Amino acid sequence: MGMGRTTWGWPAVGLALVPALFLGLVMLAPLWRLALEARAGASWQMVAELWRDDYLRWRVSWSFLQAGATCVAALVLALPVSWALARFHFPGRALVLRLLMLPFVVPTLVAAMGVLALWGPRGWISGWIGIDLQDTPWLLLYGNLFFNLCLVVRAGVEALGQVSAARVAAARTLGATPWRVFWRVEWPAIVPWLASALCLVFLYCLSGFGLALVLGGQRYATVEVEIYTLVAHELKLAQAGVLALCMALLTGLIALAYAWIEQRLAAPGRADAIALRPPAGPGAWCAVAGALLVLGFFCAAPLLAIGIRAATAGPDAWSHVFDEESLRAIWNTLRFTAMALLLATVLGVTHALAARRSIWLRAGAFLPFIVSPVTVAFGLLLMYPGWSASLSMLVAAYALLAYPFVAKSLGAALDVQPEHLTQAARTLGATPWRLFWRVTLPLAMPSLRRGMAFAAATALGEFAVTLFLSRPEWATLTTLIYERLGRPGAGNRDDALVLAAVLMLLSLLVFLLIEQPGSGRRDAAFGRAGAARA
Amino acid sequence: MQRLGERELRVLELKDIRKTFDDLAGGHWVLAEGLNLQVPSGSTVAVLGPSGSGKSTLLKIIAGLEPQDSGTVSFDGVDLARVPPERRRFALMFQDFALFAHLNVRDNVAFGLVEQGLGRAVARERALAMLVVFGLAERARFKVWKLSGGEQQRVALARALITEPRLLLLDEPFSALDAQLRAGLRDEFAQHIAQRRIATVLVTHDEAEARAMAQRGYRLTAGHLHQAW
Numbered sequence A: 001m002g003m004g005r006t007t008w009g010w011p012a013v014g015l016a017l018v019p020a021l022f023l024g025l026v027m028l029a030p031l032w033r034l035a036l037e038a039r040a041g042a043s044w045q046m047v048a049e050l051w052r053d054d055y056l057r058w059r060v061s062w063s064f065l066q067a068g069a070t071c072v073a074a075l076v077l078a079l080p081v082s083w084a085l086a087r088f089h090f091p092g093r094a095l096v097l098r099l100l101m102l103p104f105v106v107p108t109l110v111a112a113m114g115v116l117a118l119w120g121p122r123g124w125i126s127g128w129i130g131i132d133l134q135d136t137p138w139l140l141l142y143g144n145l146f147f148n149l150c151l152v153v154r155a156g157v158e159a160l161g162q163v164s165a166a167r168v169a170a171a172r173t174l175g176a177t178p179w180r181v182f183w184r185v186e187w188p189a190i191v192p193w194l195a196s197a198l199c200l201v202f203l204y205c206l207s208g209f210g211l212a213l214v215l216g217g218q219r220y221a222t223v224e225v226e227i228y229t230l231v232a233h234e235l236k237l238a239q240a241g242v243l244a245l246c247m248a249l250l251t252g253l254i255a256l257a258y259a260w261i262e263q264r265l266a267a268p269g270r271a272d273a274i275a276l277r278p279p280a281g282p283g284a285w286c287a288v289a290g291a292l293l294v295l296g297f298f299c300a301a302p303l304l305a306i307g308i309r310a311a312t313a314g315p316d317a318w319s320h321v322f323d324e325e326s327l328r329a330i331w332n333t334l335r336f337t338a339m340a341l342l343l344a345t346v347l348g349v350t351h352a353l354a355a356r357r358s359i360w361l362r363a364g365a366f367l368p369f370i371v372s373p374v375t376v377a378f379g380l381l382l383m384y385p386g387w388s389a390s391l392s393m394l395v396a397a398y399a400l401l402a403y404p405f406v407a408k409s410l411g412a413a414l415d416v417q418p419e420h421l422t423q424a425a426r427t428l429g430a431t432p433w434r435l436f437w438r439v440t441l442p443l444a445m446p447s448l449r450r451g452m453a454f455a456a457a458t459a460l461g462e463f464a465v466t467l468f469l470s471r472p473e474w475a476t477l478t479t480l481i482y483e484r485l486g487r488p489g490a491g492n493r494d495d496a497l498v499l500a501a502v503l504m505l506l507s508l509l510v511f512l513l514i515e516q517p518g519s520g521r522r523d524a525a526f527g528r529a530g531a532a533r534a
Numbered sequence B: 001m002q003r004l005g006e007r008e009l010r011v012l013e014l015k016d017i018r019k020t021f022d023d024l025a026g027g028h029w030v031l032a033e034g035l036n037l038q039v040p041s042g043s044t045v046a047v048l049g050p051s052g053s054g055k056s057t058l059l060k061i062i063a064g065l066e067p068q069d070s071g072t073v074s075f076d077g078v079d080l081a082r083v084p085p086e087r088r089r090f091a092l093m094f095q096d097f098a099l100f101a102h103l104n105v106r107d108n109v110a111f112g113l114v115e116q117g118l119g120r121a122v123a124r125e126r127a128l129a130m131l132v133v134f135g136l137a138e139r140a141r142f143k144v145w146k147l148s149g150g151e152q153q154r155v156a157l158a159r160a161l162i163t164e165p166r167l168l169l170l171d172e173p174f175s176a177l178d179a180q181l182r183a184g185l186r187d188e189f190a191q192h193i194a195q196r197r198i199a200t201v202l203v204t205h206d207e208a209e210a211r212a213m214a215q216r217g218y219r220l221t222a223g224h225l226h227q228a229w
Helices: A010-041 A044-052 A054-087 A093-099 A108-119 A124-129 A138-161 A165-173 A178-207 A210-215 A223-232 A237-265 A281-311 A315-322 A324-355 A359-364 A373-383 A391-416 A419-427 A432-460 A464-469 A477-486 A490-515 A521-533 B055-063 B105-115 B120-133 B149-161 B179-196 B207-213
Strands: B012-022 B028-039 B044-048 B070-075 B090-093 B167-171 B199-204 B216-221 B224-227
Touching: A010 A237, A010 A324, A010 A359, A010 A373, A010 A391, A044 A054, A044 A237, A054 A093, A054 A138, A054 A178, A054 A223, A054 A281, A093 A281, A108 A124, A108 A138, A108 A210, A108 A281, A108 A477, A108 A490, A138 A178, A138 A210, A138 A281, A165 A178, A178 A237, A178 A373, A210 A223, A210 A477, A223 A237, A223 A373, A223 A464, A237 A373, A281 A490, A315 A324, A315 A490, A324 A359, A324 A391, A324 A432, A324 A477, A324 A490, A373 A391, A373 A464, A391 A432, A391 A464, A419 A432, A419 B055, A419 B090, A432 A490, A432 B105, A464 A477, A477 A490, B012 B055, B028 B044, B028 B055, B028 B070, B028 B199, B028 B224, B044 B055, B044 B207, B055 B090, B055 B167, B055 B199, B090 B149, B105 B120, B105 B149, B120 B149, B149 B179, B179 B207, B199 B207, B207 B216
Parallel strands: B044 B199, B044 B216, B090 B167, B167 B199
Antiparallel strands: B012 B028, B012 B070, B216 B224
16 A cells, blocks of 8 residues: 555656657757757867867857856855845845845846846946946856846855754854854854855856857857857767767766755755844845845846946837837747746656656756757757757747756655645545645645746746757847847837836746735644644 | 444444564564454543554554554454555544644644535534634634644644544653643543543553553553553
8 A cells, every 4th residue: 555655656647748859859859869869970180170260269268267256256255145134134035035035036138138248338337437348258157147146145045054953052162263163163153055056157157158159249259159060050969979978978067966965955944043133233234235236236236237327218118018029029939938948847747757767857857957058959940950940949948948947846845845744635535636636735835836927937047958949030039138238329229128028027927926925824834843843 | 424322332342463574774674473353332442552652653663654564453343454544534643633734723723624525614613613612713824824722732632632533642742741731731632532422542661641641551562562450
C-alpha cells in the first residue's frame, strides 16, 4: 500500500513522459544536431584555429572576464549590504527585501535601456560627469550588476538568517569582537550560499545575450553575440556551432558546480536565528544608509531613469505607442506570453510532480538554465529548418526558457509539504487524485503562482529567441525596442525609451496579477511549522 | 453510515508483522519482528515506547500508509493487504495535528465527509454540529493557524470522529501541548471516544497518559510487544 515516493505507476510514468519528451525534442535533440553540425564542419583543429584567432580569443576571454569581474564586484558590494539588511530592522525593510525581486522581473532590454539612459550618449550621469562611456566595459558591467547584485544580496540575507544565534553568542562570550565574530562564525556559515549565488551570476553573465548586444558595443560584446552574428549575418554555421557547443560544455561544468553546492545547502534551517535589532548609533545607521545607497545606485537608478526619461519624452514619442506597429508588438508580446505560460505551466507542474520520483528528472529542470537562449534558438533552427518561422516552435522555445521557473518553484513547495498532511487526507478517505486536488495543489498554490509569475516575466521580456525564430510580422516589444535603437536620431531613442517603459509596466503588472503577494503564504508556513514541531 | 452495534465484535488484528528499515550505514534496523496485536471493539489499547522505537510506523502500517515486510493486518477477519488507506475507514490523528492550513476550521472537519461523497453543504452542516459538541462553533470560520494548540487538537479529533471511523489511531496526541492543557484534554478525549465506543490504538511515551486512557497497554521493545497491564 505504498505511499512511497519511489514507486512508479502508469500515471507517474505518464507524468514524467510529458516534460521528458518536451526536453528531448526542444532541447536535447537540437543540441545533438548542433554537435553534429560542429563535428561535420569542424574538428579539434578548428577549435584550435578559433583559439589562435585574436578576435575570437578576445571574445571568449572577455566573456569570462566580464562574468568573473561581475562576480567579484557583486560579492564585494553585496556582503555589507546583505549584512545590514539581515541584522537591522528599519522602516521599509520589508519593502526593500521585496523590491530586491524587481530585477528578476525586468526584461533584459528594459535594463539595457535604463543603463543607456544613465550612462549612454546624452545619459544623465555621463552628461553630468562629462565622460562618454560608450564603448567601455563599464556599461556592460553596470548592467550585469543591475541584474545580479540583488541575487547575491538575497542569498546573503537568507544565509545570514540561518546563522545560529547561540554560536554567535558563544563566540562573543569567548572574547570575540563583532568583527571577529563575523569572520570566524558568520562568514564560514554563509560561504556556501554565496558560492551558489555567484555560480548563478557567472552563468547568467556568460550566457546573457541582450545586455551584451546592446551595451557591449563592438569591442565588449560576448561570445553569445558573436554566435548570433555568425549565424544571422555571416552564415558561418560550422564556426557558430563549435562556439555554441564549447560554451554549452563550459556552462554545463559551472552548472554542475552549482548543483554540487546546492546539494550541500539542502539542510534544515536553524530555529535560533539572530533577532533583528533597530539600528542604534551612527555606525548602524550609516550601514543601513550605505546599503540603501548601493542598492539605489545599482538596482533602482536604471529603472527610475527609464520611468523619468519616458515620462518626459514628450507627446510625440508617446503617440507612437498607439501606432499600428507598436500595438501589434504589444499584442504579439501578450499572446506569445499567454501561450508560453499555458504550456510552461503544464510542463512545470508535470515536471515538478514527476521529479519527486526521479533525481534525474529533478536535475533536468535545470537544463534550460544551462544552455543559453542563443544556443537553444540556433539548435532549433538546425534541427527543424522547415519550422524555422512557425508559431509552435517560437512558443515551444519560449516555454522551454520559462517552464523551469514553474517546475523549480512548485518542486520546492512540494518538497517541504509535510507528509503528515497527505497521510491525514488519505486516512480521511481521499484518493490520490482527490488528495492532489484538495490538499497538495491548494497548499502549493502560492509557489505555483510565483513560478508562473517568473515564467510570464521571462516570456514577456524574451529577446534572443525572438530575434532568431520570429517573422517580421511577429515583432514583440523587445524586438521593436531593439529595432528603434538601431535607427538614428533622438526621436527613435525616445520611442525606444517609451516602449521600454511600457514593457516594464506590463511586466510588473503581469507579475503582480499572477503572484498576488501574500496570498496563501501563512497557510503554507503553518503547514511547515506544524511539521517542524512534530 | 452504519454505527457499530454494542454487541458487534470488530477486531483489529496484527499477525506476525515484520518491518525493517535500511539505516544509513547500510544495515537493517528491525522495527517489528513477529509482532502480534489484537484490539477488540470499543476498547482502547496503548502502545508505549521511547522516541524512535517505531510506534508511529506501527500506526502507519495499520492505516495502510506504510507497507509491512510480511505479516497481516486484518479487521473483522478481513485481510487489509489490498485495501488502500482511504477505504479502510481508520482515522489517524497525528502528533502535529496535520490540519489543512488552506481550509478553515469547519472545512477541515468536513473534509472526510466530502471525501465520503457527502454534498459540501450537508458536510459543512454536520461539521458545524460537531464543532458545537467540541465547543468550537464560534471558531468555525477561523483559519486553523489562528487557533490555540488545544483548539487545534480538538479540531483534529472532531475531524477524525465525524467520519465515524471503524478504528481511531492516536499518535502521541498530547505531546505538543503543555502539561496543564494535556490533562484536561486527555479526559475530554477519553470521554468522546468512550461515548462513541470506537476501537482505539494510542501510541505514546507517557505511561500516565496511557494508563488514564487505555484498558490495555503494551510496551514496544526490540520489535516485540509485551503486555504491561
